[in-house]
Amino acid sequence: MATARVQNIDSSRRAPQLEKSRTGISGFDEITRGGLPKGRPSIVCGGPGCGKTMFAVECLVRGATQFGEPGVLMTFEEPAEEMAKNVASLGFDLKDLMARKKLVMDYVHIEPAEIQETGSYDLEGLFVRLQYAVDSVGAKRVVLDTPEAIFSGFSNQGLLRAELRRLFRWLRERGLTTIITAERGEGVLTRHGLEEYVSDCVILLDHRVSEQVSTRRLRIVKYRGSSHGADEYPFLIDEQGFSVLPSSSMRLNHPVSRDRISTGVKDLDEMLEGKGLYRGSTALVSGTAGSGKSSLSAHFANRTCTDGKKCLYIAFEESPAQVVRNMRSIGIDLEAHVKKGLLVLEAWRPTQSGLEMHLLQIHKLIERHKPAVVIIDPITNLMGGDEHEIHAMLMRLIDFLKAQQITAFFTALTSGAHKEIEMTDVGISSLIDTWLFVRDVELNGERNRCIYVLKSRGMAHSNQVREFVMTDEGIRLLPVYVGGGTVLTGSARLNQEAHEMAEALQRKQNIEERRRSMEQRRKAVEAQIAALRADLADEEARANGNVAEEEERERRMTQHALEMANRRKGTSIEKRRGRIAGER
C-alpha cells in the first residue's frame, strides 16, 4: 500500500503536471503539490462552522496580495459587510483590497418570500453579475460562497441544476480558478450533489469533537489529473489564517548530518562517544516524575543558546517563568537567552486542544522561529488518545523536524513500575534515535537517579549506568558501583568509594614497601659484588707483582754472574761453571 502510493507520486512528478494555482495557505499547497487546479472550479465542502468560507476567502486574499491575481467574492448567505467583519479577525482587510481594486464582493441575496414564479426563467442575472464583477478588476479567482442557497429561493430544482452546470462550464471557459463552498449533506458530500458537476477537485473539511476536544481535518476527496495526499490532515484557523499540517513525507529520505552537537552535559556527551547527539536526530529522555528530565532539557537548551543557535522550548507542565526560576537553581540562566531572542519558551496546557492542534501549533512556532533545536517537555502529555493516532502524529512531527535538520529533544514521563517503563514507550521507540533513560534506584533508604543510554543510532555509545547527580553547577553523571547484584548509588556509593580509597591506599603502601625492600636488597647485592671485585683486583695485582719480582731477581743474578766472570778475566760462564763443577 505504502509503496504503491510512493510510486504514484513518483510517476506523477515526472509526468507533465496539471497547471495549478497556489492558494498561499500554509500546508495546503504542499499536500496538493501546488495548489488548486488553475482555471477550474473546485469544491470545498463540510458541515456548518468547519471553515469552508475561511479557506475560500484566504485563498482569494492571498491570490490578490501574494500572487497578483485579483478576485471576486460572491456570497450567497452572508452580506458583504458581515463577511468583511468576520474575516478581519484573520487579519484580512477586504475593504482595503476592494479599494485597491484587487477584490470585488457581491452579495447575492435571495428572499424566497418576496419572489413569485410565473413561467419560465433562467439565472442569467447571476452570470451578468459575475461577468461584471470579473471584468471590473480583471479577476483570476472567484469564490462562490455556498451557491446552493439558491435552491431554497427557487422551486424549479431541475432548472437550477442545469443553470449551475452551465455556471461551472462558464467559469471553466473563462479560465477562472474558482472555489465553490458547499454544505455537507446526510451521507453525501454536498447537500445538492454539486460534486457531480465539479469533478476537478473536491476538498472535504471536517470538524470533529472527541473527548471534548475538537479537531479540524481536511481531506482531498478527489483531484482529477493530479496526485495528492490522501490522508486526513489536521488544520487550524487562527489569527494568521488557515494552516494545514502536512503529513509525514512517505519516503524516508531526509538529509542526514554527521555533525554532532553537545547535550550541554559533559558527562552525557562522554557517554555518546564524547561528542553528543547527531544534528537533526531525535532524542528522548524518559523517566519517572522528578527524575531530572527537565533539567537535562534545560542544559541542552542552555548549551544550544550559548553556541548562538536558536532553541524552541515547549513546556507542557510549567509556565515559562517557572521554568526559568527552577533552572536558575541548578545554575542555568535561561532568561538571558530569552532576552537575546535565542530561546523561545512557550507553554500551554496540553488539555487545551487535541493532539493535532498541538502539533500544528508546534509546526507554526517552528516555521516562525526556525530553531536549530526543539525541546518538548514532556511529550507524553500529548498522549491522551488512541495509541495508533499518537504514533502517526508523532511520526509526522519527527519527520518534519528531520526534514528541516532540527534536533529534537523530547522528554517522556513514565509511570512507576520498573518493568513497564520500557514497554509503554515502545510505540514511539522506533521513531527515536537516541533514547536516554533515567531511573530511580531505591537503596538503603535513599532514592537516587541512574541514567543510561538505551539506544543511540549510529554511534558506539556507552553501555554504562551512571548516577545522575544534580549539583549547583549543573548535572554530573558519575560512574556507579555494580556489585552483589545491586547498583550502588548515593551514600552507599560514597561508602564504597571511601572503602575503595582505603583499599587503594593500602595497596599503594604495600607496593611502596616492597619496592623499598627490593631496593635495599639490590644495594646489598651490589655491595657484595663490589667487595668481591675489589678482592679479585687485589689478588690479581699481587700475582702480577710476584712474577715481576722473580724476573727481576733472575735478571739481576745473571748480571751479577757476568760481572764476576769479567773480573776473573775472561772465563766464560760455561768454563767457570765447568771449573766450579771440577773443583768440587
Add this chain to the structure above:
Amino acid sequence: MKASSGAASKKSAGDGNTPIIEMKLYVAGQTPKSLAALSNLNKICKEHLHGRYKLQVIDLVKKPQLAQTDQILAIPTLVRKLPVPIRKIIGDLSDLERVVLVLNFKENGGAK
C-alpha cells in the same frame, strides 16, 4: 425593448387618489423569455392598470451594474417598487392570472 424604450412606454395618470404603480422589468438581451415577459406585461397593464403605472425595462447586458444593486438573479424579473412592499415576480409572466394576483393590481385601482 431597450431601457430607453421602456422609459418611453412609461405613462402617468392624472387620478390623484389612486397610487401609481412603479415597476421595473429586468431582462438580459432580446431572448424569447424576455420578449414574452414584456408582451405579457403589456397585456396585463393594458387590461388592469389603464395607464396608471410606470414601467422601466432594464437590459442588464447594457447595464450590468444594476443587477447587483437591485439583487437580480433570475431573468426575467419583474419588480414592483411601489407601492411597498416590494414584490418580485420571476419568469416570463405567462400565468397572467397569477401575475395580477401577486401584484395586487385590482386593489390598487384596477377594479375601478
